[in-house]
Amino acid sequence: MDQSRDLEAIRRLIAARKRYDALFGVLGLIALMIGVLTFVALFADMAWNGMGRLDWDFFTHYPSRRPAQAGILSAWVGSTLVMLTTAFFAVPLGVAAGIYLEEYARKNWITDLIEINITNLAGVPSIVYGLLALGLFVYQFGFGQSILSAGLTLALLILPVVIVATREAIRSIPQSIREGSYALGATQWQTVRYHILPYSSAGILTGIIIGMARAIGETAPIITIGALTFIAFLPPAPLKAEPPFVSFEWLFSPFTVMPIQMFNWTSRPEAAFQVNAAAAGFVLVLMTLAMNGVAIWLRYRLRRKIKW
Amino acid sequence: MTPGTRLAARRARILRERAIEAALFLAALVSVFTTVGIVYILVKESVVFFEQVPITRFLTDTQWTPLFDDAHFGIVVLLSGTLTSSAVALAIAIPLGTVIAIYLSEFAPFRLREVAKPFLELLGGVPTIVYGYFALLFVTPLLQRIYPELPGFNLLSAGIVMGIMIIPYVSSISEDAMRAVPMHLREGSYAMGATRLQTALRVVVPAAFSGLASAYILGISRAVGETMILAVAAGMQPNLTFNPLEPAATITAFIVQVALGDLPHGSIGYQTIFAAGLTLMLFTLACNIGGHFLRKRFRESY
Numbered sequence: 001m002d003q004s005r006d007l008e009a010i011r012r013l014i015a016a017r018k019r020y021d022a023l024f025g026v027l028g029l030i031a032l033m034i035g036v037l038t039f040v041a042l043f044a045d046m047a048w049n050g051m052g053r054l055d056w057d058f059f060t061h062y063p064s065r066r067p068a069q070a071g072i073l074s075a076w077v078g079s080t081l082v083m084l085t086t087a088f089f090a091v092p093l094g095v096a097a098g099i100y101l102e103e104y105a106r107k108n109w110i111t112d113l114i115e116i117n118i119t120n121l122a123g124v125p126s127i128v129y130g131l132l133a134l135g136l137f138v139y140q141f142g143f144g145q146s147i148l149s150a151g152l153t154l155a156l157l158i159l160p161v162v163i164v165a166t167r168e169a170i171r172s173i174p175q176s177i178r179e180g181s182y183a184l185g186a187t188q189w190q191t192v193r194y195h196i197l198p199y200s201s202a203g204i205l206t207g208i209i210i211g212m213a214r215a216i217g218e219t220a221p222i223i224t225i226g227a228l229t230f231i232a233f234l235p236p237a238p239l240k241a242e243p244p245f246v247s248f249e250w251l252f253s254p255f256t257v258m259p260i261q262m263f264n265w266t267s268r269p270e271a272a273f274q275v276n277a278a279a280a281g282f283v284l285v286l287m288t289l290a291m292n293g294v295a296i297w298l299r300y301r302l303r304r305k306i307k308w
Numbered sequence: 309m310t311p312g313t314r315l316a317a318r319r320a321r322i323l324r325e326r327a328i329e330a331a332l333f334l335a336a337l338v339s340v341f342t343t344v345g346i347v348y349i350l351v352k353e354s355v356v357f358f359e360q361v362p363i364t365r366f367l368t369d370t371q372w373t374p375l376f377d378d379a380h381f382g383i384v385v386l387l388s389g390t391l392t393s394s395a396v397a398l399a400i401a402i403p404l405g406t407v408i409a410i411y412l413s414e415f416a417p418f419r420l421r422e423v424a425k426p427f428l429e430l431l432g433g434v435p436t437i438v439y440g441y442f443a444l445l446f447v448t449p450l451l452q453r454i455y456p457e458l459p460g461f462n463l464l465s466a467g468i469v470m471g472i473m474i475i476p477y478v479s480s481i482s483e484d485a486m487r488a489v490p491m492h493l494r495e496g497s498y499a500m501g502a503t504r505l506q507t508a509l510r511v512v513v514p515a516a517f518s519g520l521a522s523a524y525i526l527g528i529s530r531a532v533g534e535t536m537i538l539a540v541a542a543g544m545q546p547n548l549t550f551n552p553l554e555p556a557a558t559i560t561a562f563i564v565q566v567a568l569g570d571l572p573h574g575s576i577g578y579q580t581i582f583a584a585g586l587t588l589m590l591f592t593l594a595c596n597i598g599g600h601f602l603r604k605r606f607r608e609s610y
Contacts, residue, residue: 017503024505028411031404032424038472039431042442096335104329105336117339123526123596124589125533127560128346130567131585135349139573156342163339187321189328210433217435220535220560224567224581259437259536266441266540274445281438292433296426 043285050278058279062232063261067272072280074231075261078147079216081235081250082257085151086158086215091208094159098166098204103192122160129157130224138225145226147235148251153221158211165207169200202302206295213291217284219259230264231256258284350589353582360576366583372546372557374580375566381580383587385548389463389556390591393538394531396467396552397474401527404471405478406520412479413486414508425480432476440540443469448541461543461555470537478527485519486512518606525599529592535560559588 061071097114105111133153143149173196181191235253258280265277358366361381369382408428412421447465452458489512497507513520543555544565557565563581571577 017506021503021505024508025411025415028407028415031407032411034404035408035428035431035472035475039427039434041446042434042438045442045446046438093335093338096332097338100329100332100336104332114336114339117343120596121339121342123529123592124346125529125535125560125592127533127535127563128350128585128589131563131582132342132346132349134567135353135582136345156338159339159342187325189325213433217433217437219435219437220539220564223564226567259435262441263437263536263540266437266444277441278445281441284435285438288433288435289430292430296429 046278046282046285048278049275050280050282053275053279054282063230063256063264064232067270067276070265070273070276072258072261072283074234075256075258075280076283077234078231078255079257081147082150082154082222082255083212083216085147085251086154087208087212089152089155090158090162090211090215093155094162094208094211095166095204097159098163098170099192099196101163102167102170103188103196118160118163122164126157126218127220127224129153130221132156133221133225144252145228145254146252147255149225150222150227150255150257151251153225154215154218157218157221158215161211161214162204162207165210166200166204169203169207170196172203173199202298206298206302209291209295209298213288213295216257216291217259217288219257219263222257222260223263227260228254228256258287346589350582350586353579354586357576357579357583360579361583370548372548372562375569375577379576381583382548383559383584385546386557386559386562386584387587388548388550389538389542389546389558389561390532390588392550392552392556393463393467393470393534393542393558394528396464397470397531397534398524398527400468400471401474401478401531402524405475405523405527406482408475408479409482409486409520409523410508410513413483414504414512425483428476428479432473432480434473436473436534436536437540439469439473440466440537443537443541455553458553459543459555461541461545462553463538463542463556464552466538466541467552469541470531470534473534473537474527474530477530478523481523481526482516482520485516485523488519489515515608518603518608521602521606522599525595525602529595532591532595533560533588535564539564559584 057069058071059076060073061069062073063075064070097118101111101114105114130153133149133156137143137149137152138145143152177195177199178191181195186194231254235250235255236247238247238250262277262280262284265273265280268274366381366383368384369380370384371380371382372385373380412424416424443465444461447469448458448460448462451462451465458464493511493515494507497511502510538558539561542558542561544557544561545555546562547554547556549556562584566577566581569577
């Protein structure tokens with residue numbers, strides 16, 4: 001009699017616990033869906049509003065006071081040049097630092113200091129990098145509000161990303177590869193150059209792409225160095241007809257970039273400019289999505305293919 | 309090859325190895341230089357600022373009008389905007405991020421996890437200016453339908469969008485921490501007859517708490533340092549308020565606002581943004597140090 005009531009109570013308890021389990025499963029899915037739906041809404045909203053402006057002229061026209069004629073020519077050219085400058089500094093520095101920390105660094109206080117620094121820098125708000133660049137690159141070094149200043153700023157910003165990716169890629173290479181190389185008489189650099197770097201290159205590339213995808217969308221630090229929001233000309237061309245044929249004047253040219261152009265249009269009250277902002281935002285999101293997508297795909301392939 | 313030339317080649321090789329190591333070391337030092345540079349610039353300009361504005365006024369004044377003739381420098385005004393928007397963002401990001409992390413780590417089938425993780429990463433990769441546009445022109449009109457008195461610029465919609473932006477950071481680190489909890493703890497719990505949810509909440513979450521704490525701290529520093537969403541959607545009016553329904557400026561939005569204008573190098577307005585930046589930096593530093601001790605306090609090792 002008593003026993004059967006206990007059994008009943010226990011059964012009910014178990015059923016309740018199982019319900020909670022199922023309930024949490026639903027809750028988790030809902031939470032996940034909130035993220036997914038936001039993203040879909042964001043993408044669809046911009047595509048819906050901006051699609052009408054997305055034609056060839058939009059990419060080949062300068063910004064203008066008349067919204068229907070405004071385009072993103074100076075913005076995408078500026079973004080491309082800034083990205084080139086960023087990659088030029090961030091890739092060699094980041095990869096070299098990663099190699100040093102994984103392959104060369106001894107366990108001492110300097111190494112600890114560098115590692116703590118990299119962790120902390122990854123958490124510094126991006127606008128603080130902008131202040132650093134304003135004080136140091138723009139005024140102290142006298143680079144002005146130029147493509148060079150912006151490229152250097154973004155390079156410092158994504159350096160931790162590149163370093164961490166390089167280290168992770170190098171760390172996954174088994175010790176036996178290095179020992180094999182040394183056994184054949186290779187020096188440390190030869191081992192790095194002919195074994196470590198080639199085998200980790202896909203992983204490093206993933207990190208570089210993710211870093212660049214972040215840099216291309218960064219707005220705050222570039223506004224902080226004082227980039228102009230209205231630019232209706234292009235930087236001087238890097239190639240010239242007369243010797244020495246290449247020119248680096250563009251590095252010191254005023255510029256604008258895609259996110260700043262979008263910010264400028266977003267903050268105007270006229271609805272027509274906000275349509276332009278949607279179109280520019282759509283292009284920007286597509287670019288970052290494409291870059292992130294390539295990185296994710298690379299990593300996926302990497303995980304499947306490599307078996308040491 | 310005579311022994312002499314072989315020796316010379318060896319010497320050259322050693323020299324080259326040393327030079328390469330030195331070059332790589334210098335590259336690694338760049339991160340240290342960056343930190344030193346940030347501290348140097350922020351402190352240098354702030355010192356000039358605090359020579360003109362006493363620090364007590366900076367901390368106690370309740371008005372922020374640095375660019376007016378009647379200049380007031382009460383950082384509290386900007387801090388209130390930063391804290392309010394961050395609170396809204398974290399009220400969204402921490403619960404949702406934690407639930408997603410528990411779900412993905414303990415409940416979700418393998419396939420779903422493989423799809424969801426990269427998708428969340430994409431969500432974190434969207435440029436913040438795009439989120440700003442979304443907050444101003446999609447979320448605010450949506451909220452205005454529910455609550456018509458909501459002003460066009462407000463901390464609420466900026467905070468909500470910011471929270472959604474932070475979810476991937478919180479969920480990804482939390483999930484990694486929970487996945488690192490050894491399987492035998494879960495097996496012990498299941499063997500005692502616990503359900504998945506009981507195991508997740510009473511065994512896995514406590515065991516991974518130091519990792520969760522890092523995730524939350526990262527979320528906080530993201531929220532405090534976020535700029536463009538607030539500059540676009542929260543308005544740039546300094547406003548001493550803790551009401552998310554009002555427009556207000558944050559520290560970061562103020563820096564953007566000044567940078568957009570044409571302030572001469574060396575003016576008080578120019579130095580103000582460095583003082584504001586220093587405040588921001590100290591705030592995130594305090595978070596990181598707090599996080600460090602939290603992690604130490606709750607660290608479990610198996």
